[in-house]
Amino acid sequence: MKLARVTGTVVSTVKYDKYRGMKLLKVRHLDLEMNETGEELIALDAANAGMGDIVLVNNDGGAAQMVMGDKTLIASVTVCGVIDSFTCQGKTTRCHG
């Protein structure tokens, strides 16, 4: 899993049938200084995350099936948690509030 920021939402009308009712988010990986790195990804939301939230992004197909509760779902990236804070080398970074 990696740290990421939710940078937007994605709306799709014509899509894989199982995605119906699922929220698609645009996320971007962060380094520990909260700088955005890498490419933007589209993720299925399993944590009720919103715009600007710092989240845990899981990049594994098997985990995506578990987190969305469907063993035949085709997906790779999921948002599986909203981060409150993280501590690295004694420094705590609060992510919201």
Added chain:
Amino acid sequence: MQLARVIGSVVSTRKSQNLEGLKLLVAVPIDMDTMQEKGAPFVTVDTVGAGEGEIVMWAGGSSSRQTEQTSGKPVDSSIIGIVDFVDILGKRRYDKGAGEVR
């Protein structure tokens, strides 16, 4: 399996229900040539009681869900061992007791 150093921890209240009870740590990959940190940090699940500063072994992908704690849980990497020594070509490259990289 790969080596990484644990550098921190993550707190998340609102998360997927089946991630509840798992300890989330921040780790950085270790380059075995230099035994130095190399690459982007990642969040991983602790299954062995690892702590900050320790060099650990981690497994990614579906292998990470083969442990007792992570079975059936949506994780993509797990810490599955704490490293005591690393010997490469007869040379001790890391000794946890000494705490130093040689």
